[in-house]
Structures are given as C-alpha cells and as structure tokens.
Amino acid sequence: MTETEQRAGTRPIRVLIGKPGLDGHDRGAKIVARALRDAGMEVIYTGLHQTPEEIVEAALQEDVDVVGLSILSGAHLTLVPAVIDLLQAQNMGDVVVVVGGIIPEEDAEELKKLGVKAVFGPGTETDEIVRFTRASVGRA
Amino acid sequence: MSLGQEILRGDRRALARALTLVESDPHAADDIIAEVYPHTGHGIVVGVTGAPGVGKSTLVDRLAGQFLARGRKVGILAVDPSSPFTGGALLGDRVRMEGRGSDVFMRSLATRGHLGGLARATPRAIQLLQAFGKDLILLETVGAGQSEVDIMGFADTTIVVVVPGLGDDVQAFKAGILEIGDIFVVNKSDRPGADQTMRELRQMLHLGPQRTWLPPVLSAQAQQEIGVAEIADAILRHSEVRLTDPEQRQRRMQEAERLVRDALADQLVRGVVSRSQADGRWNEVLAEVAERRLDPAGAARALHLEQD
Incomplete structure (x- = not known):
C-alpha cells in the first residue's frame, strides 16, 4: 500500500472549535483552528455566539472526535457544564472536550472535575495543543 | 440493529457515523449503502x-x-x-x-x-x-x-x-x-x-x-x-x-452507468493491487516505473494480466 492510500484509509482527526456565549473575540479560536489544520486535522469552526445546544448539535452532525470551546467572557462555569451535559444526553460522552481562554486556576480544576480534558490559557504554545489533541484521541 | 436500519429509522447519530465511514473508507460502507440504496x-x-x-x-x-x-x-x-x-x-x-x-x-x-x-x-x-x-x-x-x-x-x-x-x-x-x-x-x-x-x-x-x-x-x-x-x-x-x-430516464441510466463504472474500477483496482502487494510484485513494478524501465500503462497491463 502506498502512503497516499494509507492516508486515504485512515480518518483524519476531526475537531469542532466553538465559541459559546457572548464574547466576540475569536482570534485565539482561529489561531488554534489553523494550527490544528496545519497538523493535518479537519477543523470545523462554528463562528461566534453559539449556544451550547448549537455546538453539540454541530458536533453530532459532524461526528467530531474533539470539541474545543473558546471562552473569554467569564461564563465558562455555566457554558462548559451545559455543553458536557448535552453531549452526555446525546450519548457522546466519548468526545474529548477541551477549553481555551481566560480561565482562573481554581475554575480550571473545577472544569476538569466535570470532565474537561485540558484547559489552555493565554500563552499556550499551539504545538502543545496539537500534541495534546493527538494524544487524547489516540490517533496521529 | 445495523447502522443502515438506524439511519432509515431517522437516527441522527447513526447518520453522522455512517457519513464518517463513507468519507474514510468507501468500502467499509458498502454494506450500509447496499442496505439503504x-x-x-x-x-x-x-x-x-x-x-x-x-x-x-x-x-x-x-x-x-x-x-x-x-x-x-x-x-x-x-x-x-x-x-x-x-x-x-x-x-x-x-x-x-x-x-x-x-x-x-x-x-x-x-x-x-x-x-x-x-x-x-x-x-x-x-x-x-x-x-x-x-x-x-x-x-x-x-x-x-x-x-x-x-x-x-x-x-x-x-x-x-x-x-x-x-x-x-x-x-x-x-x-x-x-x-x-x-x-x-x-x-x-x-x-x-x-x-x-x-x-x-x-x-x-x-x-x-x-x-x-x-x-x-x-x-x-x-x-x-x-x-x-x-x-x-x-x-x-x-x-x-x-x-x-422524456430524457429523464436516459439521464437516470447515465447516472447509473457512472456509479457502476466507478464502483467497478474501484473494485478491480483494489483487487489487483492487494494481490500484487501480497506476492511482492507491486513494489517491483513501481520501482521499474520509477526508474523508467517500464511505462505506467505497461505496468498496469503486466499486473492484471499476470493475475488472469
């Protein structure tokens, strides 16, 4: 089998990058989306001002491996649990959830208890996010 | 219940997963398509x-x-x-x-x-x-x-x-x-x-x-x-x-022909390639083509004639 065929036969990691809530700053989300794309992943970007319901419906339809939530509004303790609950209600508990944005340390711990696999704060290297995403899905 | 049946019953998650299958490996989904076609x-x-x-x-x-x-x-x-x-x-x-x-x-x-x-x-x-x-x-x-x-x-x-x-x-x-x-x-x-x-x-x-x-x-x-x-x-x-x-039926036939031709080409290619890989001829022939000792069409002919 040639390398091309092997690539065609394996499924790229699919990631949904969502911006729940009201803040309108999506630079970070876009930088992460690009980095993951450049690492060979298929990245679905939802755009701004999504409700948790919209994000989970999109994740379901796109059959993603990972949901990344970018939140700079401070409402992460409301939005993230809502997304996780909805994923579980759809029987999608196996989807990896990560959060990026401005999240205080103690809140990050709280989110991880709820099932968030990683919280990436300002200054995180995109390489680290790529590495983590690959490892969490268990595919290159 | 099969994925195909779940789709026919309107299960969104099943549809999403089947779409992933047809995207990743067309043949993994052959059964599903046969069921829903x-x-x-x-x-x-x-x-x-x-x-x-x-x-x-x-x-x-x-x-x-x-x-x-x-x-x-x-x-x-x-x-x-x-x-x-x-x-x-x-x-x-x-x-x-x-x-x-x-x-x-x-x-x-x-x-x-x-x-x-x-x-x-x-x-x-x-x-x-x-x-x-x-x-x-x-x-x-x-x-x-x-x-x-x-x-x-x-x-x-x-x-x-x-x-x-x-x-x-x-x-x-x-x-x-x-x-x-x-x-x-x-x-x-x-x-x-x-x-x-x-x-x-x-x-x-x-x-x-x-x-x-x-x-x-x-x-x-x-x-x-x-x-x-x-x-x-x-x-x-x-x-x-x-x-x-009145040309509608003809168009349907054309569409059917295209789909069957594609599937046929696909299946034949896969068959020849996997058999050639199994006996090691695949890499030999690729090397001959890469070194310009054999042309690509000649290589293809050699591969599938050898197997007949």
Whole structure:
C-alpha cells in the first residue's frame, strides 16, 4: 500500500472549535483552528455566539472526535457544564472536550472535575495543543 | 440493529457515523449503502457552485430556511478543500449558517485530495441523507469557478452564483461553468454593475445551444434574504420540467452507468493491487516505473494480466 492510500484509509482527526456565549473575540479560536489544520486535522469552526445546544448539535452532525470551546467572557462555569451535559444526553460522552481562554486556576480544576480534558490559557504554545489533541484521541 | 436500519429509522447519530465511514473508507460502507440504496434517489439535489466569496454558503443557508418553511426536509453537504501538504482542512461553512438546530442536517466534507470541487464521498453522502429522509439536499462545492463541473453529475439542479464586477465579466463565464448552470444567480446585486452582469449572462445563455430549459438569471442579496424565494421557486420549476422531460430516464441510466463504472474500477483496482502487494510484485513494478524501465500503462497491463 502506498502512503497516499494509507492516508486515504485512515480518518483524519476531526475537531469542532466553538465559541459559546457572548464574547466576540475569536482570534485565539482561529489561531488554534489553523494550527490544528496545519497538523493535518479537519477543523470545523462554528463562528461566534453559539449556544451550547448549537455546538453539540454541530458536533453530532459532524461526528467530531474533539470539541474545543473558546471562552473569554467569564461564563465558562455555566457554558462548559451545559455543553458536557448535552453531549452526555446525546450519548457522546466519548468526545474529548477541551477549553481555551481566560480561565482562573481554581475554575480550571473545577472544569476538569466535570470532565474537561485540558484547559489552555493565554500563552499556550499551539504545538502543545496539537500534541495534546493527538494524544487524547489516540490517533496521529 | 445495523447502522443502515438506524439511519432509515431517522437516527441522527447513526447518520453522522455512517457519513464518517463513507468519507474514510468507501468500502467499509458498502454494506450500509447496499442496505439503504432502495430508499434513495428521491427528492431534489441542488448543487451550488461559484468562485470564492460570491456568497455560496450564505445562499445555501437562506435556501435551507426557505425550503424548511415550505415543509421540505433539508440536508446540506458543504465541501471545502483539504491541504495537499498536510491533509488538514478548515471547514468554515457553518459560520454563515443561522442556527436551525436539528431541523437541518449539515455535514462539512473535506476534498481529501479529490479534484473537481467535490469530495469523493459525495454520491454516497447524498444517498445516506436521502435514506435518512431528507428530500431537499443542498450541495455546496469548494469555491473554484472554472473547472468544478463534477457537480453536474450529482445535482439535479445546478446553481451557478456570480457577483457583479468580478474582473472582466466574460472571464467569469467561460465554457463549462456556463454550460453546467440550470439557474444563474447574480448575488450581492446591490453592487454596481449588477444589471450589466445579468444582461451579459442572459445574452450568452441565449447564444448557447437551444434546450428545453432556458436557465433563468436571477438577482439576489442572499444576506438580506432578497431574491431567495424566487430562487427556490426556480428550483422547483426546474425540478418539474426535469421530471416530465422524456430524457429523464436516459439521464437516470447515465447516472447509473457512472456509479457502476466507478464502483467497478474501484473494485478491480483494489483487487489487483492487494494481490500484487501480497506476492511482492507491486513494489517491483513501481520501482521499474520509477526508474523508467517500464511505462505506467505497461505496468498496469503486466499486473492484471499476470493475475488472469
């Protein structure tokens, strides 16, 4: 089998990058989306001002491996649990959830208890996010 | 219960997973397709194509809303290019979509190296959506503009979207793109030059070969929902004309031929390749071709003749 065929036969990691809530700053989300794309992943970007319901419906339809939530509004303790609950209600508990944005340390711990696999704060290297995403899905 | 049965029962998660299968490995999904195939082929598949930035995604979203309001069951397939270097893709068509919840099933497809403006999985993805019960499928191609004529083979009605003032107008209407359109939309029609673009398009269409269906040229401002109802009307009109067209049966036969030929080519290639790999001939022959000791067609002939 040639390398091309092997690539065609394996499924790229699919990631949904969502911006729940009201803040309108999506630079970070876009930088992460690009980095993951450049690492060979298929990245679905939802755009701004999504409700948790919209994000989970999109994740379901796109059959993603990972949901990344970018939140700079401070409402992460409301939005993230809502997304996780909805994923579980759809029987999608196996989807990896990560959060990026401005999240205080103690809140990050709280989110991880709820099932968030990683919280990436300002200054995180995109390489680290790529590495983590690959490892969490268990595919290159 | 099989994935196919779950799709026929309307399970969204099953549909999503089956779409992943047809995207990743066409053959892993052979069983599913075989199971649902009798329940496909109904409804209307609308292709939307045009250069980047002309407003395809927005138009697709507004048409989805328009057809939902008319009681249709709407599915969307949006194709974006994969990077030829990394295989990655940024699938951003959802950004233009208004939240329509679970009423519309939308799937973003990456081209994964396939040329022609569509993903290789497109025909199967359409079949899965139809089996799920969707009777109006909007299929958006990558924004290319001159060569993505693949869409014609998959769509019942092809919409070509243009905008005023895209360089030399005639440039936008080269052969191919002009011939595949069943409906032309001049979007962003509040921009200067819209009337002229429409006039030129109509002139060129009148110059073309006489067909039973003369493609209408419609103006729209999709973002503001202006002209969208008229486009939906034209789609339904075209669909009616198509269904009463005596050539309809012939077209179905052509479509069937294309699908069977593709499947046949696929199966034969896979058979020959896997057997040649098993006995080690594959790499030998590749090396001979790479070193210019054997030509590619000769190599192919040698490989499949050896196995007969």
